[in-house]
Every structure is written in structure tokens, then in C-alpha cells.
Amino acid sequence: MAEYDLTPRMAPNLDRHLVFPLLEFLQERQLYDDNHILKAKIELLNNTNMVDYAMDIFKTLYQTEDVPQDMVERRADVVARLKSLEDAAAPLVAFLQNPAAVQELRADKHYNLQMLNDKYQIGPAQIEALYQYAKFQFECGNYSGAADYLYQYRALCTNSERSLNALWGKLAAEVLMQNWDIALEELNRLKEIIDSKNFSSPLNQVQSRIWLMHWSLFIFFNHDNGRTQIIDLFNQDKYLNAIQTSAPHLLRYLATAFIVNKRRRPQFKDFIKVIQQEQNSYKDPITEFLACVYVNYDFDGAQKKMRECEEVILNDPFLGKRVEESNFSTVPLRDEFLENARLFIFETYCRIHQRIDMGVLAEKLNLNYEEAERWIVNLIRGSKLDAKIDSETGTVIMEPNHPNVYEQLIDHTKALNGRTYKLVTQLLEQAQAQAAR
Numbered sequence: 001m002a003e004y005d006l007t008p009r010m011a012p013n014l015d016r017h018l019v020f021p022l023l024e025f026l027q028e029r030q031l032y033d034d035n036h037i038l039k040a041k042i043e044l045l046n047n048t049n050m051v052d053y054a055m056d057i058f059k060t061l062y063q064t065e066d067v068p069q070d071m072v073e074r075r076a077d078v079v080a081r082l083k084s085l086e087d088a089a090a091p092l093v094a095f096l097q098n099p100a101a102v103q104e105l106r107a108d109k110h111y112n113l114q115m116l117n118d119k120y121q122i123g124p125a126q127i128e129a130l131y132q133y134a135k136f137q138f139e140c141g142n143y144s145g146a147a148d149y150l151y152q153y154r155a156l157c158t159n160s161e162r163s164l165n166a167l168w169g170k171l172a173a174e175v176l177m178q179n180w181d182i183a184l185e186e187l188n189r190l191k192e193i194i195d196s197k198n199f200s201s202p203l204n205q206v207q208s209r210i211w212l213m214h215w216s217l218f219i220f221f222n223h224d225n226g227r228t229q230i231i232d233l234f235n236q237d238k239y240l241n242a243i244q245t246s247a248p249h250l251l252r253y254l255a256t257a258f259i260v261n262k263r264r265r266p267q268f269k270d271f272i273k274v275i276q277q278e279q280n281s282y283k284d285p286i287t288e289f290l291a292c293v294y295v296n297y298d299f300d301g302a303q304k305k306m307r308e309c310e311e312v313i314l315n316d317p318f319l320g321k322r323v324e325e326s327n328f329s330t331v332p333l334r335d336e337f338l339e340n341a342r343l344f345i346f347e348t349y350c351r352i353h354q355r356i357d358m359g360v361l362a363e364k365l366n367l368n369y370e371e372a373e374r375w376i377v378n379l380i381r382g383s384k385l386d387a388k389i390d391s392e393t394g395t396v397i398m399e400p401n402h403p404n405v406y407e408q409l410i411d412h413t414k415a416l417n418g419r420t421y422k423l424v425t426q427l428l429e430q431a432q433a434q435a436a437r
Contacts, residue, residue, distance in 0.1 A: 002031050004284050004312050009249045013214040015172045016044050017138070021218075025317040035061060049139040051075040078140065085136050088129035092122050096152050109158050116156075127156050131166065138169055147173035164193060171215060180223045187216055191233070209242045213250055220257075221318045221333075230257045235267055240274065248282035251275065255286050256319060259344070260336045285309045289341060293348050299364045306341050306366060310334055342366070346379065350387065356396040358389070
């Protein structure tokens with residue numbers, strides 16, 4: 001299943017520290033040779049300050065207690081640089097650790113800067129030192145300290161670009177500490193800044209949206225409401241356009257969220273059109289499953305893809321985590337996916353056929369006859385499906401379901417209203433862009 005591993009596509013859009021959890025997962029799943037993963041880890045660590053970790057991996061990889069001299073020298077440099085930055089930031093750190101002194105701060109950043117300079121002799125140099133110290137702590141793998149200092153730095157920083165960099169660092173630190181609620185708050189702050197009209201250039205805005213979506217996967221597949229929120233974010237026009245133009249592999253995660261999330265069905269029809277449009281630029285068993293069911297009505301193909309989907313999910317770092325790691329469900333995502341995938345096949349197959357042979361349906365659902373019968377009985381009992389099972393002939397009989405003309409008219413009117421809104425929004429944005437020039 002290595003051909004479906006998205007890590008090579010994901011890594012360029014992640015901070016290198018965020019790549020480590022992906023490599024740990026792949027190493028655990030034994031998707032690649034262990035030495036291959038260890039070498040990748042050392043390569044990542046070369047541009048960080050986590051020298052001790054790099055030394056440990058080197059010893060494991062080459063089965064030795066000796067490490068290269070450049071690693072030893074690098075470690076000495078890191079310790080010295082850390083001490084230097086700690087001394088430079090010490091006045092401001094001491095102030096921030098004094099509860100009585102911190103109470104003197106106000107919401108007005110300019111007042112705070114003046115007060116710090118006049119009363120505590122803390123100026124721009126010390127504030128910049130705090131940022132460098134926080135960044136260095138992050139590179140050393142001290143994510144807790146980095147998150148605290150970056151938060152405090154942003155409260156004092158008046159440079160919007162540097163403040164934005166600090167926010168990205170804060171988000172990464174919270175993700176790596178698995179503080180999902182706080183990470184979601186930082187993600188939303190970043191989104192608000194990125195989507196603002198005065199954000200840098202349009203090109204940087206698109207790239208930032210792509211980064212944000214990649215980073216968000218850590219949160220959305222760990223947070224209680226993440227499977228709904230990923231649809232809310234990825235399915236927005238600007239973000240979906242970014243996916244289609246620069247990161248179509250993210251369709252795997254949006255498709256998975258749609259399949260396991262029954263509350264977002266109204267948006268599902270439009271998403272199927274996206275899957276159909278992007279089949280030439282990206283496809284994997286999950287997107288192909290949806291194409292089989294809703295585009296080609298190929299139920300034999302859907303059954304085959306469903307089995308492949310199970311393997312893809314198990315070997316995906318975001319989708320395949322162990323059950324005991326789940327914070328929001330006792331049911332692993334794989335099981336939810338397969339249950340809803342069967343439901344998708346059943347619903348679509350039933351719309352096409354009025355009388356369905358139970359044996360054929362069991363085969364389409366990848367179940368034996370008895371399992372299929374129980375599954376369908378429970379489905380009929382628990383839903384508004386207008387059907388009955390004829391045990392003598394072993395068939396499922398669907399009652400005619402004539403579409404309501406008024407409901408169809410309402411649906412088309414809603415769709416037209418949505419398309420009109422999108423068109424007007426695009427025209428306004430183009431007009432504003434031309435006016436800015």
C-alpha cells in the first residue's frame with residue numbers, strides 16, 4: 001500500500017517537526033524498510049536543534065555507540081546558543097513570570113511597550129530576543145516552553161508579519177503536544193488572518209490556505225467535532241479551489257469526512273462533481289469508491305474499492321490511528337467508514353432497482369447472506385426506507401418513491417441562489433483587485 005502513502009506530498013506543506021509523527025506512524029506500520037525511515041528522520045533532524053535525538057537515531061541505525069564528530073560539535077553549539085538566547089531574553093522572561101508586574105499590561109500594545117521601556121528598561125531588543133528564544137526552544141523540541149513564549153511574544157509584538165510567524169509556531173507546538181482544543185483555537189485565528197482582505201499577496205494567500213489545510217488534519221482527525229469542521233473548512237469555495245489547483249490529494253480526507261459524517265449530506269452532491277472533475281489529477285481507492293457508486297454506478301467496482309479503502313485507512317497517518325488513541329469515539333474510523341460505505345452502496349443500488357435479490361445485494365455489500373439480511377432489517381427498522389424483505393423469494397422490494405415536484409423546485413432554487421451568490425462574490429473580488437491596482 002506504499003503507492004497510496006501521501007507523506008511525500010504532505011511533507012513539503014508541513015513544518016519539519018510535524019513530519020516526525022507521520023514517520024513514526026509509517027515505521028510502526030512497517031510500510032517501508034526501517035532503515036529507510038531512520039535515515040529520513042536523521043535528514044529531518046539535520047536542520048533542527050534536536051541533536052540528542054539525532055544521536056540516538058544514528059546509534060540505532062548504525063548499531064554503534066559512537067557518533068560523528070560534527071554531531072558532537074553541533075550539540076556544543078546548540079547548548080551555547082541556548083544559553084546566550086536565555087540570557088538575552090532573561091529581563092523580559094523575569095517580568096512575565098512576575099504576576100504583579102504582568103497586571104500592569106493593558107490591551108494597548110503601544111502603551112505596554114512604552115511602559116516596559118520606561119519602568120523596566122525592556123525594549124525592542126529584549127522582545128526580539130524572546131522571539132528568538134522561543135523559536136530556538138521549538139527547534140530543540142521543547143514545545144511547551146516555545147508555546148508559552150510565543151503566546152507572550154504575540155501579546156507584545158507590533159510587527160504583523162513576525163506575529164503571524166509566531167502564530168504558526170504556536171499552532172505547531174500545540175499540535176505536537178496534542179492540545180487539540182487550543183490548537184483548534186489557533187487554527188481559527190490563523191484562518192481569520194489568512195482570509196482577511198489585507199493579507200499579503202493573492203499567491204501567498206493561496207499557499208497559506210494550503211499549509212493551513214495540511215496542518216489542520218492533525219486537529220480534525222483528533223478533535224471531537226473535527227470530522228464536521230474539516231468539511232466546513234475544506235468545502236469553502238476558496239479552500240476547495242486551492243485543493244483543486246495545488247493539493248488534490250487532500251480530497252482523500254474530505255471524501256472520508258463526507259462518508260463518515262451523515263450531517264453534511266446536502267453538500268455531498270456538489271462534492272461528487274468535484275471528485276468527477278478531478279479524476280485525472282488525483283484518485284485513490286477512497287475517491288474511486290465514490291466515483292464507482294455515484295458517477296459510474298459500478299457496484300462491483302465499489303465493492304472492490306471498499307476493500308482497498310480499508311487498507312488505505314489503516315496505513316494513513318491521519319486516518320489509521322489505533323482505537324485506544326481516539327479521543328472522540330470507541331469505534332475506529334475504519335469501521336465507521338465501512339458501515340457508511342455499505343449504506344452508500346445500498347441506497348444507490350435501491351434507487352436504481354425496485355426488486356433486489358438478497359444474494360446479489362450481499363455480494364455488493366461484501367457480506368455473507370445472513371449478515372446482509374440482518375444489516376438490511378436493522379437499516380429498514382432504523383430509517384425511513386420504504387422497503388420490505390420477501391423471505392420466500394429472498395428479495396428486497398422497494399416501494400415506488402415518486403419525487404415531490406415542490407421539493408425539487410425548492411432544491412433547484414436553492415442551488416441557483418448559491419451559484420448566483422458565488423458569481424457575484426467573484427465579480428466583486430475581481431473589481432476590488434482591479435481597483436487596488
